[in-house]
Amino acid sequence: MGEIVLSQVKKSFGGISIIQGIDLTIEDGEFVVFVGPSGCGKSTLLRLIAGLEDTSSGTIAIDGRDATRLPPARRGLAMVFQSYALYPHMTVGKNIAFPLRMAGMPKEEQERKVEAAAKVLNLTPYLDRRPSQLSGGQRQRVAIGRAIVREPSAFLFDEPLSNLDAALRVSMRQEISELHQSLKTTMVYVTHDQVEAMTMADKIVVLNAGRIEQVGSPLELYKTPANLFVAGFIGSPKMNFIEGAEAAKHAAHTLGVRPEHVDIAADGPWKGVVGISEHLGSDTFLKVQVEGIGPLTVRAGGEVRLRHGDPVSLAPQTGKLHRFDAAGKTIAA
Amino acid sequence: MATQASRTASRLMLSPAVVLLFLWMIVPLGMTVYFSFLRFNLLMPGTEEFTGFENYLYFFTDPAFWPALVNTLTLVLGVLVITVLGGVGLAVLLDQPMWGQGIVRILVIAPFLVMPSVSALVWKNMLMNPVNGLFAAAARGLGLEPFDFFAEAPLASIITIVAWQWLPFATLILLTALQSLDREQMEAAEMDGAGPFWRFLHLTVPHLMRAITVVVLIQTIFLLSVFAEILVTTNGGPGTASTTLTFLVYMQSMLQFDVGLGSAGGIVAVILANIVAIFLMRMIGKNLET
Amino acid sequence: MAREVSTGRKAVVTAIAWGIGLLIFFPILWTVLTSFKTEGEAINPHPSFLFFDWTLENYHTVNERSxxxxxxxxxxxxxxxxxxxxxxxxxxxxxxxxxxxxxxxxxxxxxxxxxxxxxxxxxxxxxxxxxxxxxxxxxxxxxxxxxxxxxxxxxxxxxxxxxxxxxxxxxxxxxxxxxxxxxxxxxxxxxxxxxxxxxxxxxxxxxxxxxxxxxxxxxxxxxxxxxxxxxxYSSPEGLFYAKLSAASTMAIAPILILGWFSQKQLVRGLTFGAVK
Known part of the structure; x- marks a missing residue:
């Protein structure tokens, strides 16, 4: 059980409106990612769900029960913080047992649960250590362990991987996904990294300036972004935006085309000159200065051997162009 | 950044401290204000009567008042100047590489830990006494006339004792601040061709300003109420040469039992302290931000 | 990285620092030393630094008297x-x-x-x-x-x-x-x-x-x-220096020792955390 329903949730701090009226339903068992640039209100929204902040107006229902005024401890949720927020003066075992101890669970039962959680998370050898003696990834797992022993109705993650290095981030990402597969518990995950969002989510909520820009599955957002903001935020490298005469040809104010949807073709309509090229091995990203359009990023194959200053012709793939009106809204095809 | 519930809890937890301090401030102060308008002598109970500003008039026209005010300011400023300058010098010295730094630091800290009445007694009798003191012995050894410190220069002697007690405090704080100085910044300046003196003046001193502010603030709080050092050494004398406001009020209320007059003096002292405090708070407010 | 400093310079700094440190500490040291002297020795016009007859008598007297x-x-x-x-x-x-x-x-x-x-x-x-x-x-x-x-x-x-x-x-x-x-x-x-x-x-x-x-x-x-x-002890004159010293030593010793053992916390505490 873990259905969370937000209705017209608003939050302002000292007259400044941070969350501007959010309606959202998170289904039981779903992995939902809140993504957006820093300052978009995604962490605040998570803290409102957690009960660490009061809503200014609107209601939050968890499993059909109004939880808007409940203190965090009584919402049945568990949270993993960005800094892990482990208790530095307690051993790993005591850290994981803390919520059980607070719930007044008998000692033996606490131990059993801690051991079970430690086994799942490969923490058994570290139960007697202090958090300061662990690596970043291990600390992360302790924080997760502390969350899972409570058997919450939903997990809340606040940018949990941002303090880890790149390689570890990838493996922890997979661990969390696997955990979700095995527990089937609702997870709400906040990140500013669209790659994390794309790889982990069942449903992505794109937030900007305290509003929801779009809600949908990763592929929906990639294929049919609702507006310029989502189009620019989802996908890496970023979508190219073209304005002016070329856009007008397609009856749009702005024309969007992803780097992977531009081909190098001798008879292509767009003529340009190669600027910087980044060779990643599998792919090559080219910055091309196109006449009458401006700079475009183009994804080409790994073997492409174009150099700075080489002339090149480009052709956008038909049917993969995105058109936006003057207000930034997508124009339906 | 919190919920209504935690804000309510916070107010509850804050209130004992705030209420107690408020009472501690307002009740005695109110009584002092009240007493200051009474003719009130503990030796003549039952003769209290309202006299308006008479006590203040007496206090301001007391021949000891102006000297006491000047002495108070001289004491505070004198000690501040000595300890800040001495403290910067000592801190820079102790920050250099040397053998036995820990022990030197222990030696320097010690005076701060000595209770004021003990340090006053030690300096008065064993060091500054014109007959049996060590300084007198040293003077005689050099063929000089021993100097009677407390008779000839009572205030300067007290300033010396108090400065000795507070020098460790200034040194320690400034030393701690020095150790957090950005070495790379120093080296960058050196690469840019800045000499040691320029670096001290333009990098070290600005870095120490915050610490100096803390030293001045905390020391002023304690220096305005220096008491035991005077009581033990000069008793405010000779004449009024080393009487401070604190000591003057003490004499009037506890030795002459004139509560009315003493209270008026106390209020004057409070007003003076507030003037100083306003200046300090302005300064601190600026320097302690961030 | 601390830079290498010449031994000569380090020796000079050490000498100056120890000199000043001992000077600042001297009144306390002198008090402790005097507390072990006889009253006569304590007011000797040619005071002796270490070479006197050490005695514990003052401590006994102080404890008896008060x-x-x-x-x-x-x-x-x-x-x-x-x-x-x-x-x-x-x-x-x-x-x-x-x-x-x-x-x-x-x-x-x-x-x-x-x-x-x-x-x-x-x-x-x-x-x-x-x-x-x-x-x-x-x-x-x-x-x-x-x-x-x-x-x-x-x-x-x-x-x-x-x-x-x-x-x-x-x-x-x-x-x-x-x-x-x-x-x-x-x-x-x-x-x-x-x-x-x-x-x-x-x-x-x-x-x-x-x-x-x-x-x-x-x-x-x-x-x-x-x-x-x-x-x-503030009133008695000359003849009681040794007893005064013994009393003083006993009054300040507990806090002196406590303070020395906890230097680090003390410094941190003294600054109200305003200086790190």
């Missing part, structure tokens, strides 16, 4: 009592200000500090009369109450700066884990803040131990702590 242990005990009770009581009031207050700061938190802290600026002498008479009328004059309870209030602003301020350094997320985690406010403070905040609380305790014990205005003015025979004990 009740050192009694005063010592008073000092301990007053210093520790006022500090612990202060901590009890200040920990919740500092928690509030550090973790649920409002618009007025800064002002409140400044106001608390300003009560410390009020000269004690301004309220001496009322406090004296209040103590007399409530029977708290010359009692340890009375002094504990007064010194608690005197040092409360410093305790609050110090704890506040320590608590500020504890990440709020950890307390929020405790809240998510189902801890009540009491449990949060007892099981999470306090254990994490132990170093800070210890240095607050230490500094305030020292301040209370050495506090000389209220202890001298509010006590007579019964509850007089060491500050008053030593003040009773």
């Amino acid at each position: 009740d050192y242990l009694g005063h010592f005990w008073n000092s301990v009770v007053i210093a520790l009592g006022s500090t612990l009581l202060g901590l009890l009031i200040a920990i919740p207050a500092a928690w509030s200000m550090a973790f649920v700061p409002g618009k007025r938190t800064k002002d409140l802290l400044m106001w608390m500090l300003s009560t410390k600026m009020m000269p004690a002498v301004g309220v001496l008479v009322p406090i004296y009369l209040l103590a007399r009328d409530t029977g708290l004059l010359d009692s340890k309870t009375g002094l504990v109450i007064v010194l608690t209030l005197v040092n409360l602003p410093i305790i609050v301020w110090m704890l506040y700066t320590y608590f500020k350094e504890i990440p709020g997320e950890i307390l929020e985690a405790a809240r998510m884990d189902g801890a009540s406010l009491g449990a949060e403070i007892l099981y999470v905040l306090t254990p994490m803040a132990v170093p800070g609380i210890a240095s607050t305790l230490l500094l305030n014990v020292i301040l209370a131990w050495n506090e000389s205005f209220w202890t001298l003015n509010l006590t007579a025979a019964n509850s007089a702590p060491l500050t008053a004990f030593i003040a009773s």
Whole structure:
């Protein structure tokens, strides 16, 4: 059980409106990612769900029960913080047992649960250590362990991987996904990294300036972004935006085309000159200065051997162009 | 950044401290204000009567008042100047590489830990006494006339004792601040061709300003109420040469039992302290931000 | 990286620093040495530094003449009592200000500090009369109450700066884990803040131990702590230097040793955390 329903949730701090009226339903068992640039209100929204902040107006229902005024401890949720927020003066075992101890669970039962959680998370050898003696990834797992022993109705993650290095981030990402597969518990995950969002989510909520820009599955957002903001935020490298005469040809104010949807073709309509090229091995990203359009990023194959200053012709793939009106809204095809 | 519930809890937890301090401030102060308008002598109970500003008039026209005010300011400023300058010098010295730094630091800290009445007694009798003191012995050894410190220069002697007690405090704080100085910044300046003196003046001193502010603030709080050092050494004398406001009020209320007059003096002292405090708070407010 | 410094320079710095250090320490050293001299030797016009007949007689005499242990005990009770009581009031207050700061938190802290600026002498008479009328004059309870209030602003301020350094997320985690406010403070905040609380305790014990205005003015025979004990030695002249030294040594030794052992916490405490 873990259905969370937000209705017209608003939050302002000292007259400044941070969350501007959010309606959202998170289904039981779903992995939902809140993504957006820093300052978009995604962490605040998570803290409102957690009960660490009061809503200014609107209601939050968890499993059909109004939880808007409940203190965090009584919402049945568990949270993993960005800094892990482990208790530095307690051993790993005591850290994981803390919520059980607070719930007044008998000692033996606490131990059993801690051991079970430690086994799942490969923490058994570290139960007697202090958090300061662990690596970043291990600390992360302790924080997760502390969350899972409570058997919450939903997990809340606040940018949990941002303090880890790149390689570890990838493996922890997979661990969390696997955990979700095995527990089937609702997870709400906040990140500013669209790659994390794309790889982990069942449903992505794109937030900007305290509003929801779009809600949908990763592929929906990639294929049919609702507006310029989502189009620019989802996908890496970023979508190219073209304005002016070329856009007008397609009856749009702005024309969007992803780097992977531009081909190098001798008879292509767009003529340009190669600027910087980044060779990643599998792919090559080219910055091309196109006449009458401006700079475009183009994804080409790994073997492409174009150099700075080489002339090149480009052709956008038909049917993969995105058109936006003057207000930034997508124009339906 | 919190919920209504935690804000309510916070107010509850804050209130004992705030209420107690408020009472501690307002009740005695109110009584002092009240007493200051009474003719009130503990030796003549039952003769209290309202006299308006008479006590203040007496206090301001007391021949000891102006000297006491000047002495108070001289004491505070004198000690501040000595300890800040001495403290910067000592801190820079102790920050250099040397053998036995820990022990030197222990030696320097010690005076701060000595209770004021003990340090006053030690300096008065064993060091500054014109007959049996060590300084007198040293003077005689050099063929000089021993100097009677407390008779000839009572205030300067007290300033010396108090400065000795507070020098460790200034040194320690400034030393701690020095150790957090950005070495790379120093080296960058050196690469840019800045000499040691320029670096001290333009990098070290600005870095120490915050610490100096803390030293001045905390020391002023304690220096305005220096008491035991005077009581033990000069008793405010000779004449009024080393009487401070604190000591003057003490004499009037506890030795002459004139509560009315003493209270008026106390209020004057409070007003003076507030003037100083306003200046300090302005300064601190600026320097302690961030 | 500390740079290599020439041995010659290091030797010169060492010599100067030790010289100044010993000079500053000298009055204390001299007092301790004198306490082991005979009274005659103590006022010898050609004082001897180390080569005199060492004696413990002064310590015996002081203990016979006055009740050192009694005063010592008073000092301990007053210093520790006022500090612990202060901590009890200040920990919740500092928690509030550090973790649920409002618009007025800064002002409140400044106001608390300003009560410390009020000269004690301004309220001496009322406090004296209040103590007399409530029977708290010359009692340890009375002094504990007064010194608690005197040092409360410093305790609050110090704890506040320590608590500020504890990440709020950890307390929020405790809240998510189902801890009540009491449990949060007892099981999470306090254990994490132990170093800070210890240095607050230490500094305030020292301040209370050495506090000389209220202890001298509010006590007579019964509850007089060491500050008053030593003040009773202020009148005798010349012939009693050695005994004065012995009494002084006994009055300052406990706090001197405590202070030396806890230098680090002391420095941190002294600056209210404003200098790191």
